[in-house]
Amino acid sequence: MTRAGTVMTDEPNPTAPAVDESFLTAARRAKLARIIELGHDPWGSRFDDRQSIGEIRARAGEILFRRSSGIDLELPSLDTEEQRAAFRGWLAEQGAGEMAGPRVRAAGRIVLSRDAGKLKFIDIRDMTGQIQLFVGKAQVSDDWELAENFDLGDIIGVDGSLRRTKTGELSIFAESLYILAKSLETPPEKHSGLQDAELRQRQRYLDLIYNEGSLDRFLQRTQIVAAIRKTLGDRGFVEVEGPTLHAIAGGAAARPFTTHHNALDIDLYMRIALELHLKRLLVGGIERVYELGRVYRNEGISPRHNPEFTMLEAYQAYGDYRTMMDLTEECICEAIQAIGGSRDVGCEPRVIDASDRPASLAMSRSPVATCYELPWGDKKINFCRPFARKTYAELFQQHTRVSAQDEVAVAKLAKSLGLETAGRHPDVIKNDVFEAKVEDQLVGPIFVLDYPASICPLTKRKADDPAVAERFELFVGGMEIANAYTELNDPDLQEELFRSQLAGLSEEDSMAKMDQDFIRALRHGMPPAGGLGIGIDRLVMLLTNSASIRDIILFPLLRPEK
RNA sequence: GCUCCCUUAGCUCAAUUGGCAGAGCAACUGACUCUUAAUCAGUAGGUUUUAGGUUCGAGCCCUAAAGGGAGCACCA
Numbered sequence: 001m002t003r004a005g006t007v008m009t010d011e012p013n014p015t016a017p018a019v020d021e022s023f024l025t026a027a028r029r030a031k032l033a034r035i036i037e038l039g040h041d042p043w044g045s046r047f048d049d050r051q052s053i054g055e056i057r058a059r060a061g062e063i064l065f066r067r068s069s070g071i072d073l074e075l076p077s078l079d080t081e082e083q084r085a086a087f088r089g090w091l092a093e094q095g096a097g098e099m100a101g102p103r104v105r106a107a108g109r110i111v112l113s114r115d116a117g118k119l120k121f122i123d124i125r126d127m128t129g130q131i132q133l134f135v136g137k138a139q140v141s142d143d144w145e146l147a148e149n150f151d152l153g154d155i156i157g158v159d160g161s162l163r164r165t166k167t168g169e170l171s172i173f174a175e176s177l178y179i180l181a182k183s184l185e186t187p188p189e190k191h192s193g194l195q196d197a198e199l200r201q202r203q204r205y206l207d208l209i210y211n212e213g214s215l216d217r218f219l220q221r222t223q224i225v226a227a228i229r230k231t232l233g234d235r236g237f238v239e240v241e242g243p244t245l246h247a248i249a250g251g252a253a254a255r256p257f258t259t260h261h262n263a264l265d266i267d268l269y270m271r272i273a274l275e276l277h278l279k280r281l282l283v284g285g286i287e288r289v290y291e292l293g294r295v296y297r298n299e300g301i302s303p304r305h306n307p308e309f310t311m312l313e314a315y316q317a318y319g320d321y322r323t324m325m326d327l328t329e330e331c332i333c334e335a336i337q338a339i340g341g342s343r344d345v346g347c348e349p350r351v352i353d354a355s356d357r358p359a360s361l362a363m364s365r366s367p368v369a370t371c372y373e374l375p376w377g378d379k380k381i382n383f384c385r386p387f388a389r390k391t392y393a394e395l396f397q398q399h400t401r402v403s404a405q406d407e408v409a410v411a412k413l414a415k416s417l418g419l420e421t422a423g424r425h426p427d428v429i430k431n432d433v434f435e436a437k438v439e440d441q442l443v444g445p446i447f448v449l450d451y452p453a454s455i456c457p458l459t460k461r462k463a464d465d466p467a468v469a470e471r472f473e474l475f476v477g478g479m480e481i482a483n484a485y486t487e488l489n490d491p492d493l494q495e496e497l498f499r500s501q502l503a504g505l506s507e508e509d510s511m512a513k514m515d516q517d518f519i520r521a522l523r524h525g526m527p528p529a530g531g532l533g534i535g536i537d538r539l540v541m542l543l544t545n546s547a548s549i550r551d552i553i554l555f556p557l558l559r560p561e562k
Numbered sequence: 563g564c565u566c567c568c569u570u571a572g573c574u575c576a577a578u579u580g581g582c583a584g585a586g587c588a589a590c591u592g593a594c595u596c597u598u599a600a601u602c603a604g605u606a607g608g609u610u611u612u613a614g615g616u617u618c619g620a621g622c623c624c625u626a627a628a629g630g631g632a633g634c635a636c637c638a
Contacts (some may be wrong), residue, residue: 023607024572024589116601117594136595152588166596189573189587191599196573198630210573253638299637300563428638455638501638548631559629 024186031149032182038146044180047157050105054128056162060170063101063163065094072100075164084168091166101162104172106131107180109209110154112190120147121171124156127215133158134171143177152190153183197550202561204554220339221540221552227338228312228536229292231331237288237314242277244270244294250515251275251458254297257307270296274313275458275531276518279487282315282529283521290314292536303548304479307557310536315487319530320460321470324484325447327532328474329385332445332481336372336383336543375545376477379443387445387474392434395448399438404430404452427452442475457497459485460528481539484532491522 035042064072076090077083108124108131115121118137123130137144150156157178165171188194193211200207200214207214229239247266249256251273259268274291281289292312299305312331316323372383396404402413407426410433414421419432430452442448449472453461456469470486488494502513540552550556 022572027589112599114597114600115594116597119595119597121597121600123598132598134596138595165598167598169596169598171596186572186588189575191587192574194573195575196569196630198569199573201630255636297637300635302634303632305637431638457638561629 025184028151028182028184031151032184034149035146035179035182038149040146040179042179042182044155044157044178047105047107047178047180050107050157052128053106053108053124053126053131056104056106056131056172057129057170059102059104059162060164063099065091065097066100067094067097069097078164078168078170087164087168088166099163101164103159104162105157105159106172107155107157107178109183110150110152110156111187111210113150113152122147122150122156124158125209132165132169132171133160133174134163134165135174135177140174140177143174146179147174147177150179151183153185153187154179155181155183198558201550201556201558217544217546217552218554220544223338224335224540224543225292225310225536227335228331228534231327231334232288232290232314235288235327235330237290237316238286240278240281240286240289240291241293242271242274242291244296246271248513248515250513250518252295252297255299257296257298272297273533274311275533276515278313278315279526279529279531280518280521282317282487283524283526287317287527288315301557303550304538304541306537306549306553309549309553312534312536313531315529315531317527317529320486320528321449321472321484321530324530324532325387325389325472327530328447328482328484328534329387331534332539333372333383333385335539336374339543374543376443376542377545377547379477381443381445381477381542383445387447389447389449389472391450392448392452393450395438395442396430396434399441400433425454427454431455439475439480440478442478444476445474445481446476447472447474456485457501458488458494460488460490476542479538479542480535481542482532482534484530487526487529487531489522489526489528491519494522495519 032042060078063075065075066072073094076087078087106124106126108126110122111125111130112123113120120133120135122133122135124133135144135147140147157180158172158174159176160172160174163171163173188206188210190210194200194203194206200211208218209215232239245259245261245268246256247268249269249272251271252275254272256269256272259270260266261268272295274293274295278289278291290313293310294308295311296308297305298307301307314324314327316327371385373380374383375381390398393404396402400413402409404410407430410426410430411421414429414433417433417436419429419436421429450462450468451459451471451473453459453467453469456471459469459471462468462470472482472484473480474482488497498514498519537549537552540546541549544552546552
């Protein structure tokens with residue numbers, strides 16, 4: 001393993017210069033040195049055949065009380081405080097004897113420690129749970145002094161037997177102890193954890209270790225993403241990996257990050273969307289295709305925006321936006337199920353009536369009633385399939401008392417809301433009003449259908465009304481979660497829409513957006529298709545009841561420290 | 563980029579009207595072989611984010627900077 005010119009420095013070096021030689025770390029370094037004196041490597045090594053704490057806890061039923069007479073007794077159940085109290089009485093009645101349980105080996109981080117004379121109670125935690133070690137000076141003999149040099153935060157291993165203490169606490173009665181990694185820093189306060197939002201983000205590892213729910217939340221994120229992949233995979237969607245470095249940053253109207261390729265000497269953009277390359281793959285014959293990956297937008301940071309975020313885009317040939325509505329419901333409901341969302345919470349399967357379903361919109365297949373209820377802030381949100389479906393125009397009318405068709409009245413309303421109207425397209429003004437007055441109100445889940453065509457340059461128009469685009473957005477908890485189109489596959493119209501869209505932009509921006517190869521691909525023929533985008537971060541926020549996107553992104557962007 | 567708010571011991575938080583900077587946890591010393599946020603006794607730990615200013619006196623008032631938070635702008 002040693003390469004020429006490299007010196008392996010396996011020898012622990014307790015005299016290494018400390019960055020912060022405060023009295024707290026000095027105490028830990030003194031223990032580090034003492035552990036080395038005792039003949040242990042404070043940085044540990046491979047630790048085979050351990051069981052997870054979750055697995056070990058599951059073996060509690062194997063513990064027996066062995067009376068001196070040789071008769072083994074099963075222990076009473078110990079799930080509640082009453083049962084624990086009863087256990088203590090029961091144990092006192094048994095007289096002479098001792099607990100006997102399976103031999104186990106565990107490893108984890110010390111999160112709590114209580115000394116009681118020649119006894120130590122050490123709580124260790126691994127990814128699956130937490131358990132108490134019972135460490136007696138007489139019982140561990142040689143390892144007692146090692147244990148005396150343990151600190152909160154150290155990662156240790158233990159061999160012992162699984163038993164219960166006299167108070168009923170499931171514990172590993174230690175026989176041998178191992179130091180696997182010394183911790184030289186002081187952990188956060190043990191009751192309240194790490195509260196400071198900045199420290200929680202910068203030092204996410206501490207948040208994960210010490211804040212209740214943090215690790216679970218991020219594991220749930222992984223489960224949600226895995227469930228979405230499974231949902232799509234089960235339906236024949238092919239996952240692909242498109243380029244993240246784009247010569248042309250298209251597919252959305254966001255400002256890209258720029259970067260530079262040295263050998264080619266060209267500026268490149270970090271992708272702002274997945275759309276245009278996935279549609280090329282529809283042309284190429286991948287009839288159901290998706291990508292679940294990172295996009296980058298050079299925009300402001302807020303509780304709902306991080307400059308890099310995870311987006312799902314899925315395209316299905318021979319479908320349309322109604323197809324994608326069903327797919328959206330399936331992805332979300334199966335994700336809820338994957339994280340253990342409660343099912344059938346008494347929400348009556350709703351009958352889709354005229355108010356939910358515009359006459360023009362036929363369900364593409366009969367809905368399956370599936371009901372989940374999740375907390376969202378101080379509210380609860382019911383995810384009952386099918387989700388409500390209302391048109392943009394209906395919702396506009398309902399929440400503003402103004403007809404979306406009445407451009408004069410809409411402009412007047414916009415002005416009264418303090419929105420800029422001069423020189424703007426009526427549909428843009430209308431959409432500003434919609435965003436200001438309607439979106440926040442949509443607790444949902446609700447599909448908003450049929451957007452003004454002029455704000456949807458990549459979307460097919462309705463056959464009977466070219467002013468309306470076949471697009472929906474799914475709103476839940478006031479957030480836009482999904483956005484889907486019947487994809488525009490007319491190359492000439494697409495080019496025209498791009499040009500009119502770009503008319504207002506500077507030459508430089510215009511060049512950045514006009515993707516001639518994409519138009520050329522459409523000219524070769526793209527099947528009619530439905531396309532869906534889901535903002536994964538916002539979906540995870542919603543499903544984990546998180547108020548800030550920074551709570552569900554492991555390492556959100558922060559200014560560099562100092 | 564703009565506005566407002568926050569920053570006190572390693573961590574979590576106090577500090578009255580501008581009047582001696584405090585507690586809990588963590589640490590250190592001691593007691594305890596069944597603890598559960600263990601308990602008890604004692605010890606130590608501070609450039610109050612930074613740089614200026616006002617004042618007899620500033621954690622507190624003023625100015626600026628840094629970092630964070632909320633909102634706005636940006637985000638078809």
